[in-house]
Amino acid sequence: MICMSKSVEFIEAMLACAQIGAVYVPLDIATPALRLQYIQETLSARFVLCKKGEVIPENSGEMEREILYIDDLLEHEIDDEALNQLRGRILVTDPLYTIFTSGSTGKPKGIITTHLALISFIDAIAEEFSFSSEDSLANQVPFYFDASTKDIYLMCKCGCTMHIIPQKLFVLPKDLMSFLNEKKITRIIWAPSLLCMAANLHAFEKVRPQYLRTVFFVGEQMPTKQMNMWRRCLPDVQYVNLYGSSEVTGSSAYYIIEREMDDTETIPIGSAFHHMELFLLDEKDRLIDKENTVGEICVRGLSLTLGYLNDAEKTDRVFVQNPLIPHYRDLIYRSGDLGRYNEFHELVYICRKDYQIKRMGQRIELGEIEAAVGAVDGIERTCCLFNEKTQALLALYTGDVAPDHIKKEIEKILPQYMLPTRYVKLEDFPLNANGKIDRVALKRQFC
Amino acid sequence: MRQKVLEILKAACPNVDFEGNALLIEDGVLNSLAVITIIGELNEKFNIEIDADDITVENFNSLDGLTRLVEEKQK
Numbered sequence: 001m002i003c004m005s006k007s008v009e010f011i012e013a014m015l016a017c018a019q020i021g022a023v024y025v026p027l028d029i030a031t032p033a034l035r036l037q038y039i040q041e042t043l044s045a046r047f048v049l050c051k052k053g054e055v056i057p058e059n060s061g062e063m064e065r066e067i068l069y070i071d072d073l074l075e076h077e078i079d080d081e082a083l084n085q086l087r088g089r090i091l092v093t094d095p096l097y098t099i100f101t102s103g104s105t106g107k108p109k110g111i112i113t114t115h116l117a118l119i120s121f122i123d124a125i126a127e128e129f130s131f132s133s134e135d136s137l138a139n140q141v142p143f144y145f146d147a148s149t150k151d152i153y154l155m156c157k158c159g160c161t162m163h164i165i166p167q168k169l170f171v172l173p174k175d176l177m178s179f180l181n182e183k184k185i186t187r188i189i190w191a192p193s194l195l196c197m198a199a200n201l202h203a204f205e206k207v208r209p210q211y212l213r214t215v216f217f218v219g220e221q222m223p224t225k226q227m228n229m230w231r232r233c234l235p236d237v238q239y240v241n242l243y244g245s246s247e248v249t250g251s252s253a254y255y256i257i258e259r260e261m262d263d264t265e266t267i268p269i270g271s272a273f274h275h276m277e278l279f280l281l282d283e284k285d286r287l288i289d290k291e292n293t294v295g296e297i298c299v300r301g302l303s304l305t306l307g308y309l310n311d312a313e314k315t316d317r318v319f320v321q322n323p324l325i326p327h328y329r330d331l332i333y334r335s336g337d338l339g340r341y342n343e344f345h346e347l348v349y350i351c352r353k354d355y356q357i358k359r360m361g362q363r364i365e366l367g368e369i370e371a372a373v374g375a376v377d378g379i380e381r382t383c384c385l386f387n388e389k390t391q392a393l394l395a396l397y398t399g400d401v402a403p404d405h406i407k408k409e410i411e412k413i414l415p416q417y418m419l420p421t422r423y424v425k426l427e428d429f430p431l432n433a434n435g436k437i438d439r440v441a442l443k444r445q446f447c
Numbered sequence: 448m449r450q451k452v453l454e455i456l457k458a459a460c461p462n463v464d465f466e467g468n469a470l471l472i473e474d475g476v477l478n479s480l481a482v483i484t485i486i487g488e489l490n491e492k493f494n495i496e497i498d499a500d501d502i503t504v505e506n507f508n509s510l511d512g513l514t515r516l517v518e519e520k521q522k
Contacts, residue, residue: 168472171482171507174499197479201486203499400491427459428484 001040002049003056005029006164009070010143011152013049014097016073018115019083021090024097025110026143029054035108037061039100042110042310049073092116098309099146101246110309113146113249120302121250122153124274128254129214129240131187133159136211138185140165140194146246147218150189160187170194173203180209189216189242191435192223199226200380204233214238217267218251220436221349223374223381225263243269243349247318247333249303253278255346264375264413266367268346269297269339276301278347280339285323290341294350294365297339298322300332338365357386359393362417369418372410373397379406381429383437384420387447394446395420398428449514452489456513459488470508477507489513495520 002017002024004010010026017024025043027036029051036057039045046064050056052071059065096115100108125131131154139162141148155162163183169176176198180188195217198204215230215237222241231239244251255270272278280288280295288295300322307315322330338350350356351367358364366384373382373395380399387394395406403423411419424446432438456465460481463471471477477485485507486497495517506516 167475168504170479171472171477172502172504174502175504194479197483198499201499201502206499398487400487427487 001025001027001036001043001045001047003027003029003031003036004049004051004070005054006139006143006167007051008164009051009074012074013070014143014152015156017049018096020086021094023095023112024049025100026097026148027100028142028144029056031057031144033057033060037063039108039110040065043098090115092119095306099144099246109311109314111146111246112306112309114306117249117303117305118149118153120275121273122149122157124276125150125250125254126154126158128273129187131158131160133161135160135186136184137162138165138180138183138188139163140170140188140190141218145219146249147189147191147244147251150216150218150250173198173201174206177203177207177209180212181207184211185209186211187214187216188212189218191219192217192221192226193435195230196223196226196380199229204230209234209237212237214240216240216242218242218244222267224261224265224267224371225375225379227257227267228261228263231257241267241270245333245335245337247305247307247335248276248299249305252276252299252301252303253347259344262375264372266348266350266371268342268344268348270346272299272301273303276303280341280347281323281334287324288341291343291345292340294338294340294356296353297335297337297347297349298332299335300330304331304333338367357388359386359391359417364393364418369393369395369410369414369420372413373406373420375413376401376406376409381437383429383439383442385439385443385447389447392422392447393418393420395423396426396429396442396446397423398426401425448518449510452514452517453510455488455492456485456510459484465510472504472508482507485513489517493517493521 002013014024037060041063046066048065048067049070050067052069092115095112096118098110098112100110137151137160139151151162154160169179239257241255242251243253253269253272255268277300279298281298282288282295307319318334319331322332336353338353339347342348350365355366369384370382378399378401379397382397385394406423430438430441453465463476463481469476490497501516506512
Protein backbone atom coordinates (compact mmCIF):
# COMPACT_ATOMS: atom_id res chain seq x y z
CA MET A 1 0.00 0.00 0.00
CA ILE A 2 1.28 3.43 -0.87
CA CYS A 3 -0.31 6.03 1.35
CA MET A 4 0.88 9.55 0.61
CA SER A 5 -0.18 12.94 -0.57
CA LYS A 6 0.15 13.50 -4.30
CA SER A 7 3.84 14.08 -4.88
CA VAL A 8 6.91 13.07 -6.86
CA GLU A 9 7.73 10.58 -4.10
CA PHE A 10 4.37 8.89 -4.69
CA ILE A 11 5.37 8.21 -8.29
CA GLU A 12 8.81 7.03 -7.20
CA ALA A 13 7.13 4.56 -4.85
CA MET A 14 4.86 3.22 -7.62
CA LEU A 15 7.73 2.78 -10.06
CA ALA A 16 9.88 1.11 -7.42
CA CYS A 17 7.15 -1.45 -6.81
CA ALA A 18 6.72 -2.01 -10.55
CA GLN A 19 10.45 -2.64 -10.88
CA ILE A 20 10.58 -5.39 -8.30
CA GLY A 21 7.26 -7.01 -9.19
CA ALA A 22 5.47 -5.91 -6.03
CA VAL A 23 1.78 -5.17 -6.53
CA TYR A 24 1.02 -1.67 -5.31
CA VAL A 25 -2.20 -0.10 -4.12
CA PRO A 26 -2.23 3.69 -4.44
CA LEU A 27 -4.09 5.38 -1.58
CA ASP A 28 -4.55 8.94 -0.50
CA ILE A 29 -3.03 10.15 2.74
CA ALA A 30 -6.51 11.29 3.74
CA THR A 31 -7.96 7.76 3.44
CA PRO A 32 -10.24 7.20 6.47
CA ALA A 33 -8.62 4.85 9.01
CA LEU A 34 -11.40 2.25 8.75
CA ARG A 35 -11.24 2.16 4.97
CA LEU A 36 -7.47 1.72 5.05
CA GLN A 37 -7.88 -1.07 7.58
CA TYR A 38 -10.48 -2.82 5.43
CA ILE A 39 -8.25 -2.54 2.37
CA GLN A 40 -5.23 -3.83 4.28
CA GLU A 41 -7.17 -6.84 5.52
CA THR A 42 -8.55 -7.59 2.07
CA LEU A 43 -5.03 -7.53 0.67
CA SER A 44 -3.30 -9.14 3.67
CA ALA A 45 -0.75 -6.40 3.04
CA ARG A 46 2.02 -5.84 5.53
CA PHE A 47 3.86 -2.82 4.23
CA VAL A 48 2.72 0.74 3.93
CA LEU A 49 4.91 3.15 2.01
CA CYS A 50 4.64 6.62 3.50
CA LYS A 51 6.36 9.96 3.45
CA LYS A 52 7.99 11.53 6.48
CA GLY A 53 6.15 14.44 8.01
CA GLU A 54 2.67 13.26 6.94
CA VAL A 55 0.03 12.09 9.36
CA ILE A 56 -0.69 8.47 8.50
CA PRO A 57 -4.20 7.11 9.20
CA GLU A 58 -4.17 5.32 12.54
CA ASN A 59 -4.11 1.54 12.62
CA SER A 60 -7.20 0.51 14.51
CA GLY A 61 -7.19 -3.07 13.28
CA GLU A 62 -5.59 -6.22 14.61
CA MET A 63 -3.28 -6.76 11.69
CA GLU A 64 0.24 -5.48 12.09
CA ARG A 65 1.44 -2.80 9.82
CA GLU A 66 5.01 -2.00 8.96
CA ILE A 67 5.63 1.54 7.82
CA LEU A 68 8.41 2.19 5.33
CA TYR A 69 9.42 5.73 4.61
CA ILE A 70 10.15 6.52 1.00
CA ASP A 71 12.61 9.17 2.22
CA ASP A 72 14.73 6.41 3.81
CA LEU A 73 14.35 4.01 0.90
CA LEU A 74 15.56 6.59 -1.58
CA GLU A 75 18.80 6.90 0.39
CA HIS A 76 19.58 3.23 -0.15
CA GLU A 77 22.15 2.26 -2.69
CA ILE A 78 20.73 0.25 -5.59
CA ASP A 79 21.72 -3.41 -5.54
CA ASP A 80 21.70 -4.18 -9.25
CA GLU A 81 22.22 -7.87 -8.84
CA ALA A 82 19.28 -8.36 -6.50
CA LEU A 83 17.17 -6.09 -8.65
CA ASN A 84 17.91 -8.02 -11.83
CA GLN A 85 17.04 -11.24 -10.11
CA LEU A 86 13.66 -9.91 -9.08
CA ARG A 87 13.01 -8.36 -12.47
CA GLY A 88 13.76 -11.64 -14.22
CA ARG A 89 10.89 -13.25 -12.38
CA ILE A 90 8.19 -10.81 -13.47
CA LEU A 91 5.79 -11.98 -16.18
CA VAL A 92 3.84 -9.44 -18.20
CA THR A 93 0.70 -11.23 -17.09
CA ASP A 94 1.52 -10.59 -13.41
CA PRO A 95 -0.40 -7.97 -11.44
CA LEU A 96 1.00 -4.46 -11.40
CA TYR A 97 -1.39 -2.57 -9.16
CA THR A 98 -4.78 -2.81 -7.52
CA ILE A 99 -7.20 0.11 -7.48
CA PHE A 100 -9.99 0.29 -4.93
CA THR A 101 -13.23 1.78 -6.15
CA SER A 102 -16.45 2.32 -4.27
CA GLY A 103 -18.61 -0.76 -4.49
CA SER A 104 -22.38 -0.53 -4.69
CA THR A 105 -22.55 -2.53 -1.46
CA GLY A 106 -20.63 0.18 0.36
CA LYS A 107 -17.45 -1.90 0.75
CA PRO A 108 -14.58 -0.84 -1.53
CA LYS A 109 -13.70 -3.39 -4.19
CA GLY A 110 -10.21 -3.99 -5.52
CA ILE A 111 -9.56 -4.31 -9.25
CA ILE A 112 -6.29 -5.88 -10.37
CA THR A 113 -4.35 -4.63 -13.36
CA THR A 114 -1.49 -6.47 -15.03
CA HIS A 115 1.73 -5.13 -16.55
CA LEU A 116 0.46 -6.24 -19.95
CA ALA A 117 -2.87 -4.44 -19.62
CA LEU A 118 -1.18 -1.16 -18.77
CA ILE A 119 1.63 -1.42 -21.31
CA SER A 120 -0.86 -2.21 -24.11
CA PHE A 121 -3.02 0.75 -23.24
CA ILE A 122 -0.23 3.29 -22.82
CA ASP A 123 1.29 2.06 -26.07
CA ALA A 124 -2.02 2.58 -27.85
CA ILE A 125 -2.82 6.06 -26.51
CA ALA A 126 0.77 7.28 -26.97
CA GLU A 127 0.73 6.25 -30.60
CA GLU A 128 -2.79 7.42 -31.41
CA PHE A 129 -2.18 10.93 -30.08
CA SER A 130 1.58 11.16 -30.77
CA PHE A 131 2.62 12.06 -27.25
CA SER A 132 6.26 13.15 -27.12
CA SER A 133 8.86 14.78 -24.92
CA GLU A 134 7.56 18.12 -26.21
CA ASP A 135 4.34 17.61 -24.26
CA SER A 136 3.59 18.96 -20.82
CA LEU A 137 0.74 17.45 -18.83
CA ALA A 138 -1.11 18.98 -15.87
CA ASN A 139 -2.22 16.15 -13.64
CA GLN A 140 -5.63 16.59 -12.03
CA VAL A 141 -6.83 13.03 -11.40
CA PRO A 142 -5.95 11.65 -7.94
CA PHE A 143 -3.36 8.86 -8.02
CA TYR A 144 -5.76 6.37 -6.41
CA PHE A 145 -7.93 6.40 -9.56
CA ASP A 146 -7.01 4.28 -12.54
CA ALA A 147 -7.45 7.34 -14.78
CA SER A 148 -4.27 8.91 -13.36
CA THR A 149 -2.11 6.18 -14.90
CA LYS A 150 -2.45 8.01 -18.22
CA ASP A 151 -0.55 11.03 -16.93
CA ILE A 152 1.98 8.98 -14.98
CA TYR A 153 2.84 6.34 -17.55
CA LEU A 154 2.65 8.61 -20.60
CA MET A 155 5.29 10.63 -18.81
CA CYS A 156 7.38 7.49 -18.33
CA LYS A 157 6.92 6.15 -21.83
CA CYS A 158 7.12 9.32 -23.92
CA GLY A 159 9.21 11.58 -21.72
CA CYS A 160 6.40 14.12 -21.33
CA THR A 161 6.76 16.59 -18.49
CA MET A 162 4.06 16.15 -15.87
CA HIS A 163 3.08 18.88 -13.43
CA ILE A 164 0.99 18.09 -10.40
CA ILE A 165 -1.65 20.81 -10.05
CA PRO A 166 -1.48 22.36 -6.56
CA GLN A 167 -4.68 21.47 -4.69
CA LYS A 168 -5.81 25.03 -4.05
CA LEU A 169 -5.93 25.84 -7.75
CA PHE A 170 -8.97 23.59 -8.12
CA VAL A 171 -10.99 26.30 -6.40
CA LEU A 172 -9.33 29.20 -8.24
CA PRO A 173 -10.32 28.74 -11.89
CA LYS A 174 -8.50 31.80 -13.16
CA ASP A 175 -5.26 30.90 -11.41
CA LEU A 176 -5.69 27.37 -12.75
CA MET A 177 -5.70 28.76 -16.29
CA SER A 178 -2.63 30.89 -15.50
CA PHE A 179 -0.93 27.74 -14.21
CA LEU A 180 -1.53 26.08 -17.60
CA ASN A 181 0.26 28.99 -19.27
CA GLU A 182 3.03 29.27 -16.74
CA LYS A 183 3.92 25.59 -17.15
CA LYS A 184 3.28 25.67 -20.91
CA ILE A 185 0.79 22.79 -20.62
CA THR A 186 -0.04 21.18 -23.97
CA ARG A 187 -2.47 18.41 -22.96
CA ILE A 188 -4.88 17.93 -20.10
CA ILE A 189 -6.64 14.72 -19.12
CA TRP A 190 -9.29 16.04 -16.72
CA ALA A 191 -12.59 15.11 -15.14
CA PRO A 192 -15.63 16.84 -16.66
CA SER A 193 -16.55 18.43 -13.29
CA LEU A 194 -13.45 20.62 -13.35
CA LEU A 195 -13.82 21.41 -17.04
CA CYS A 196 -17.44 22.40 -16.39
CA MET A 197 -16.50 24.64 -13.51
CA ALA A 198 -13.98 26.44 -15.70
CA ALA A 199 -16.64 26.77 -18.41
CA ASN A 200 -19.48 27.95 -16.15
CA LEU A 201 -17.28 30.65 -14.61
CA HIS A 202 -15.85 31.68 -18.00
CA ALA A 203 -12.35 31.14 -16.63
CA PHE A 204 -10.71 30.46 -19.99
CA GLU A 205 -12.17 33.64 -21.42
CA LYS A 206 -10.35 35.64 -18.76
CA VAL A 207 -7.05 33.81 -19.07
CA ARG A 208 -6.62 31.99 -22.34
CA PRO A 209 -4.57 28.80 -22.19
CA GLN A 210 -2.03 29.52 -24.91
CA TYR A 211 -0.18 26.27 -25.26
CA LEU A 212 -3.08 23.85 -24.89
CA ARG A 213 -3.43 21.45 -27.81
CA THR A 214 -5.62 18.63 -26.54
CA VAL A 215 -8.29 18.32 -23.85
CA PHE A 216 -9.25 14.77 -22.86
CA PHE A 217 -12.47 14.15 -20.92
CA VAL A 218 -12.05 11.30 -18.49
CA GLY A 219 -14.10 9.51 -15.84
CA GLU A 220 -17.59 10.76 -16.61
CA GLN A 221 -19.70 11.84 -19.56
CA MET A 222 -18.75 15.40 -20.51
CA PRO A 223 -21.90 17.55 -20.90
CA THR A 224 -22.05 18.73 -24.52
CA LYS A 225 -23.14 22.23 -23.59
CA GLN A 226 -19.99 22.93 -21.57
CA MET A 227 -17.86 21.20 -24.18
CA ASN A 228 -19.25 23.62 -26.76
CA MET A 229 -18.38 26.54 -24.48
CA TRP A 230 -14.75 25.38 -24.48
CA ARG A 231 -14.86 24.85 -28.19
CA ARG A 232 -16.26 28.27 -28.98
CA CYS A 233 -13.59 29.98 -26.89
CA LEU A 234 -10.67 27.73 -27.86
CA PRO A 235 -11.52 26.44 -31.35
CA ASP A 236 -8.00 25.30 -32.24
CA VAL A 237 -7.79 22.85 -29.38
CA GLN A 238 -8.50 19.17 -30.06
CA TYR A 239 -11.22 17.71 -27.80
CA VAL A 240 -11.29 14.01 -27.09
CA ASN A 241 -13.83 12.00 -25.16
CA LEU A 242 -12.36 8.95 -23.40
CA TYR A 243 -14.58 6.05 -22.47
CA GLY A 244 -13.75 3.31 -20.02
CA SER A 245 -14.36 1.70 -16.68
CA SER A 246 -11.95 0.64 -13.94
CA GLU A 247 -12.42 -3.01 -14.97
CA VAL A 248 -10.54 -2.26 -18.17
CA THR A 249 -7.15 -0.61 -17.68
CA GLY A 250 -6.90 2.96 -18.95
CA SER A 251 -9.60 3.83 -21.45
CA SER A 252 -11.20 1.43 -23.91
CA ALA A 253 -12.24 3.92 -26.57
CA TYR A 254 -11.86 7.50 -27.71
CA TYR A 255 -13.81 9.96 -29.80
CA ILE A 256 -12.19 13.00 -31.39
CA ILE A 257 -14.75 15.77 -31.66
CA GLU A 258 -14.57 17.12 -35.16
CA ARG A 259 -18.08 17.82 -36.37
CA GLU A 260 -20.47 20.42 -34.96
CA MET A 261 -22.41 19.05 -32.04
CA ASP A 262 -25.74 20.27 -30.78
CA ASP A 263 -26.06 20.89 -27.02
CA THR A 264 -28.69 18.16 -26.83
CA GLU A 265 -26.48 15.55 -28.47
CA THR A 266 -24.40 13.12 -26.44
CA ILE A 267 -20.67 13.05 -27.17
CA PRO A 268 -20.02 9.60 -28.68
CA ILE A 269 -17.77 6.91 -27.22
CA GLY A 270 -16.13 6.48 -30.59
CA SER A 271 -13.75 3.73 -31.57
CA ALA A 272 -11.68 1.30 -29.56
CA PHE A 273 -8.02 1.89 -28.86
CA HIS A 274 -5.52 -0.37 -30.59
CA HIS A 275 -5.37 -3.84 -28.97
CA MET A 276 -9.03 -3.45 -27.93
CA GLU A 277 -12.49 -4.04 -29.38
CA LEU A 278 -15.90 -2.70 -28.37
CA PHE A 279 -19.23 -4.14 -29.44
CA LEU A 280 -22.89 -4.20 -28.48
CA LEU A 281 -24.87 -7.25 -27.41
CA ASP A 282 -28.63 -7.37 -27.17
CA GLU A 283 -30.64 -9.13 -24.44
CA LYS A 284 -30.21 -12.47 -26.18
CA ASP A 285 -26.43 -11.98 -26.58
CA ARG A 286 -26.69 -11.27 -30.29
CA LEU A 287 -24.39 -8.75 -31.93
CA ILE A 288 -26.04 -5.39 -32.68
CA ASP A 289 -24.97 -3.56 -35.79
CA LYS A 290 -28.13 -1.59 -36.58
CA GLU A 291 -28.41 2.05 -35.68
CA ASN A 292 -30.48 3.13 -32.67
CA THR A 293 -30.84 -0.34 -31.16
CA VAL A 294 -29.90 -0.35 -27.49
CA GLY A 295 -27.48 -2.98 -26.20
CA GLU A 296 -24.85 -3.61 -23.58
CA ILE A 297 -21.35 -2.35 -24.32
CA CYS A 298 -18.85 -5.22 -24.20
CA VAL A 299 -15.07 -4.96 -24.30
CA ARG A 300 -12.38 -7.42 -25.27
CA GLY A 301 -8.64 -7.16 -25.76
CA LEU A 302 -5.31 -6.87 -24.02
CA SER A 303 -6.23 -4.25 -21.43
CA LEU A 304 -8.83 -6.25 -19.50
CA THR A 305 -7.96 -6.40 -15.82
CA LEU A 306 -7.89 -9.63 -13.80
CA GLY A 307 -11.19 -8.69 -12.17
CA TYR A 308 -12.10 -8.21 -8.52
CA LEU A 309 -9.80 -9.10 -5.69
CA ASN A 310 -11.05 -11.99 -3.54
CA ASP A 311 -14.38 -12.03 -5.34
CA ALA A 312 -14.43 -14.77 -7.97
CA GLU A 313 -18.20 -14.79 -8.10
CA LYS A 314 -18.49 -11.14 -9.00
CA THR A 315 -15.57 -11.43 -11.42
CA ASP A 316 -17.20 -14.36 -13.21
CA ARG A 317 -20.43 -12.44 -13.59
CA VAL A 318 -18.91 -9.64 -15.65
CA PHE A 319 -15.79 -11.22 -17.18
CA VAL A 320 -17.38 -13.92 -19.32
CA GLN A 321 -16.80 -16.09 -22.36
CA ASN A 322 -17.54 -14.19 -25.56
CA PRO A 323 -20.97 -15.52 -26.60
CA LEU A 324 -20.09 -14.85 -30.25
CA ILE A 325 -17.14 -17.23 -30.11
CA PRO A 326 -18.17 -20.69 -28.93
CA HIS A 327 -15.09 -22.55 -30.15
CA TYR A 328 -12.27 -21.37 -27.92
CA ARG A 329 -11.60 -19.26 -24.88
CA ASP A 330 -12.18 -15.55 -25.45
CA LEU A 331 -12.86 -13.36 -22.46
CA ILE A 332 -14.99 -10.24 -22.64
CA TYR A 333 -15.97 -7.64 -20.05
CA ARG A 334 -19.67 -6.87 -19.82
CA SER A 335 -19.63 -3.22 -18.80
CA GLY A 336 -23.23 -2.86 -17.64
CA ASP A 337 -23.28 0.32 -19.74
CA LEU A 338 -25.99 0.63 -22.35
CA GLY A 339 -25.14 2.09 -25.71
CA ARG A 340 -26.39 2.46 -29.27
CA TYR A 341 -25.09 3.54 -32.66
CA ASN A 342 -26.29 6.99 -33.71
CA GLU A 343 -27.14 8.09 -37.27
CA PHE A 344 -23.41 8.55 -38.02
CA HIS A 345 -22.86 4.97 -36.83
CA GLU A 346 -20.93 6.29 -33.86
CA LEU A 347 -21.24 4.35 -30.62
CA VAL A 348 -23.02 6.48 -27.99
CA TYR A 349 -23.28 5.85 -24.27
CA ILE A 350 -26.83 6.00 -22.91
CA CYS A 351 -26.71 5.10 -19.25
CA ARG A 352 -25.95 2.32 -16.81
CA LYS A 353 -28.01 -0.80 -17.34
CA ASP A 354 -29.64 -0.20 -14.00
CA TYR A 355 -30.71 3.33 -15.05
CA GLN A 356 -33.00 1.77 -17.57
CA ILE A 357 -36.53 1.85 -16.23
CA LYS A 358 -39.99 0.85 -17.29
CA ARG A 359 -42.76 3.34 -16.85
CA MET A 360 -46.29 2.92 -18.10
CA GLY A 361 -45.00 -0.03 -20.08
CA GLN A 362 -42.44 2.04 -21.88
CA ARG A 363 -38.73 1.48 -21.59
CA ILE A 364 -36.98 4.68 -20.62
CA GLU A 365 -33.30 5.50 -20.34
CA LEU A 366 -32.83 7.96 -17.50
CA GLY A 367 -29.65 9.10 -19.26
CA GLU A 368 -31.68 10.36 -22.16
CA ILE A 369 -33.83 12.54 -19.91
CA GLU A 370 -30.68 13.79 -18.19
CA ALA A 371 -29.21 14.77 -21.54
CA ALA A 372 -32.34 16.75 -22.42
CA VAL A 373 -32.55 18.54 -19.06
CA GLY A 374 -28.81 19.20 -19.10
CA ALA A 375 -29.08 20.96 -22.45
CA VAL A 376 -31.49 23.61 -21.16
CA ASP A 377 -29.87 27.03 -20.86
CA GLY A 378 -28.73 27.73 -17.32
CA ILE A 379 -28.71 24.12 -16.11
CA GLU A 380 -25.37 23.18 -14.60
CA ARG A 381 -25.79 19.52 -13.71
CA THR A 382 -28.69 17.16 -13.53
CA CYS A 383 -29.65 13.70 -12.36
CA CYS A 384 -32.93 11.84 -12.88
CA LEU A 385 -34.36 9.32 -10.47
CA PHE A 386 -37.26 6.94 -10.72
CA ASN A 387 -39.38 5.76 -7.85
CA GLU A 388 -40.75 2.33 -8.76
CA LYS A 389 -43.42 2.46 -6.08
CA THR A 390 -45.00 5.77 -6.93
CA GLN A 391 -43.89 5.73 -10.58
CA ALA A 392 -42.67 9.28 -10.00
CA LEU A 393 -39.92 10.49 -12.28
CA LEU A 394 -37.75 13.07 -10.58
CA ALA A 395 -35.42 15.57 -12.19
CA LEU A 396 -32.84 17.01 -9.80
CA TYR A 397 -30.69 19.87 -11.03
CA THR A 398 -28.38 22.71 -10.17
CA GLY A 399 -28.46 26.04 -11.97
CA ASP A 400 -30.60 29.13 -11.93
CA VAL A 401 -33.63 27.91 -13.89
CA ALA A 402 -37.31 27.65 -13.01
CA PRO A 403 -38.97 24.23 -13.31
CA ASP A 404 -41.61 25.62 -15.69
CA HIS A 405 -38.92 26.72 -18.08
CA ILE A 406 -37.20 23.31 -18.06
CA LYS A 407 -40.51 21.65 -18.69
CA LYS A 408 -41.28 23.91 -21.62
CA GLU A 409 -37.88 23.28 -23.16
CA ILE A 410 -37.70 19.51 -22.81
CA GLU A 411 -41.27 19.04 -24.02
CA LYS A 412 -39.81 20.00 -27.38
CA ILE A 413 -37.49 16.99 -27.32
CA LEU A 414 -38.95 14.24 -25.17
CA PRO A 415 -42.17 12.28 -25.58
CA GLN A 416 -44.85 12.76 -22.93
CA TYR A 417 -44.12 9.53 -21.08
CA MET A 418 -40.52 10.59 -20.52
CA LEU A 419 -41.28 13.92 -18.89
CA PRO A 420 -40.36 14.19 -15.20
CA THR A 421 -43.22 14.52 -12.74
CA ARG A 422 -41.25 16.67 -10.35
CA TYR A 423 -38.33 19.07 -10.61
CA VAL A 424 -36.13 19.76 -7.62
CA LYS A 425 -33.48 22.45 -7.59
CA LEU A 426 -30.45 21.55 -5.48
CA GLU A 427 -27.63 23.75 -4.24
CA ASP A 428 -25.19 21.04 -5.20
CA PHE A 429 -25.05 17.30 -5.76
CA PRO A 430 -23.65 14.87 -3.22
CA LEU A 431 -20.64 13.10 -4.74
CA ASN A 432 -19.40 9.60 -4.03
CA ALA A 433 -15.80 8.65 -3.31
CA ASN A 434 -15.09 8.68 -7.04
CA GLY A 435 -16.30 12.24 -7.47
CA LYS A 436 -19.39 11.15 -9.37
CA ILE A 437 -22.95 12.12 -8.50
CA ASP A 438 -24.00 9.88 -5.62
CA ARG A 439 -27.24 8.39 -6.94
CA VAL A 440 -27.60 6.07 -4.00
CA ALA A 441 -27.64 8.94 -1.51
CA LEU A 442 -30.04 10.93 -3.69
CA LYS A 443 -32.38 7.98 -4.00
CA ARG A 444 -32.45 7.57 -0.26
CA GLN A 445 -33.29 11.22 0.17
CA PHE A 446 -35.86 11.69 -2.58
CA CYS A 447 -37.45 8.35 -3.36
CA MET B 448 -23.13 42.79 6.56
CA ARG B 449 -20.47 40.44 7.90
CA GLN B 450 -23.10 38.65 9.97
CA LYS B 451 -25.44 38.37 7.01
CA VAL B 452 -22.73 36.87 4.83
CA LEU B 453 -21.75 34.46 7.59
CA GLU B 454 -25.30 33.19 7.96
CA ILE B 455 -25.60 32.54 4.28
CA LEU B 456 -22.25 30.77 4.15
CA LYS B 457 -23.09 28.62 7.14
CA ALA B 458 -26.41 27.60 5.62
CA ALA B 459 -24.74 26.78 2.30
CA CYS B 460 -21.78 24.83 3.71
CA PRO B 461 -22.62 23.63 7.22
CA ASN B 462 -19.41 21.60 7.45
CA VAL B 463 -17.10 24.52 6.94
CA ASP B 464 -15.71 26.57 9.82
CA PHE B 465 -15.79 30.13 8.55
CA GLU B 466 -14.90 31.76 11.85
CA GLY B 467 -11.77 29.77 12.66
CA ASN B 468 -8.31 31.11 12.06
CA ALA B 469 -7.57 28.75 9.21
CA LEU B 470 -7.14 30.26 5.76
CA LEU B 471 -10.10 28.99 3.77
CA ILE B 472 -8.27 28.52 0.48
CA GLU B 473 -4.65 28.16 1.42
CA ASP B 474 -5.27 25.68 4.21
CA GLY B 475 -7.66 23.71 2.03
CA VAL B 476 -10.76 24.33 4.17
CA LEU B 477 -12.87 25.02 1.10
CA ASN B 478 -12.99 22.47 -1.71
CA SER B 479 -14.17 23.29 -5.20
CA LEU B 480 -17.70 22.12 -4.49
CA ALA B 481 -17.96 24.44 -1.48
CA VAL B 482 -16.65 27.36 -3.52
CA ILE B 483 -19.25 26.75 -6.23
CA THR B 484 -22.01 26.55 -3.62
CA ILE B 485 -20.88 29.77 -1.96
CA ILE B 486 -20.77 31.61 -5.27
CA GLY B 487 -24.26 30.43 -6.14
CA GLU B 488 -25.67 31.49 -2.77
CA LEU B 489 -24.01 34.90 -2.67
CA ASN B 490 -25.06 35.62 -6.25
CA GLU B 491 -28.64 34.80 -5.49
CA LYS B 492 -29.05 36.36 -2.07
CA PHE B 493 -27.24 39.60 -2.85
CA ASN B 494 -28.21 39.77 -6.48
CA ILE B 495 -24.61 40.09 -7.62
CA GLU B 496 -22.51 38.25 -10.17
CA ILE B 497 -19.24 36.75 -9.02
CA ASP B 498 -17.10 35.51 -11.88
CA ALA B 499 -13.69 33.93 -12.31
CA ASP B 500 -11.97 37.30 -11.81
CA ASP B 501 -13.34 37.53 -8.28
CA ILE B 502 -12.33 34.04 -7.17
CA THR B 503 -8.98 34.94 -5.69
CA VAL B 504 -7.15 33.82 -2.59
CA GLU B 505 -7.56 37.33 -1.20
CA ASN B 506 -11.35 37.28 -1.53
CA PHE B 507 -12.00 33.68 -0.54
CA ASN B 508 -9.42 33.09 2.19
CA SER B 509 -11.54 34.56 4.97
CA LEU B 510 -15.00 35.68 5.96
CA ASP B 511 -13.77 39.27 5.88
CA GLY B 512 -12.53 38.85 2.33
CA LEU B 513 -15.88 37.48 1.22
CA THR B 514 -17.75 40.26 2.99
CA ARG B 515 -15.58 42.83 1.25
CA LEU B 516 -16.21 41.16 -2.09
CA VAL B 517 -19.97 41.26 -1.61
CA GLU B 518 -19.88 44.92 -0.59
CA GLU B 519 -17.79 45.83 -3.57
CA LYS B 520 -20.02 43.90 -5.98
CA GLN B 521 -23.11 45.66 -4.69
CA LYS B 522 -21.77 49.10 -5.54
